[in-house]
Amino acid sequence: MKNSVNVLLVCGYGVGSSAMLETVTAKALKERNIEANLDHTSAGELGGYVSWADIIAVNKKLMDMVDVDDLKNKNKHVIEVINMMDGQDIGNKIQDIVETSYKNAIKE
Structure with missing residues (x-):
């Protein structure tokens, strides 16, 4: 079983907003003691990251592109x-997945 989870954060261009999303998500996961590797990309480049990612977080406005x-x-x-600034909501969603599918990624 994996000791960490790979989280990919997807936005429109893969630069500013997804980098900001990565920052708020990292903080939320640290608070939850979840060991995670984070990366960000644009919706158009998502295909190049699919094999790496366990969890893919997509901006609501881009869901129809995925x-x-x-x-x-x-x-x-x-x-x-x-809401890309709501790290708590994003953290809660990731935590729900981690608790069911990647339990070893939760540090004691």
Whole structure:
């Protein structure tokens, strides 16, 4: 079993907003004692990261650009990010997945 989880944060261009999202998510996961590797990208470049990612967090406005069914068929967890500044909501969504699928990523 994995001792950490790979979280990919997806926004429109993969630069400013997803980098900011990465920062608030890292803080939320640290508070929850979740060992995670984070990276960010644009929706257009998502395909290059799919094999690496366990959890893919996608901005709500971009969900129609992402083939969620295909990602789920590849055993990827997809969460919708409604407010990119709400690290607590994002952290809660990731924590729910980690508690059921990646328990070893929670540090004691």
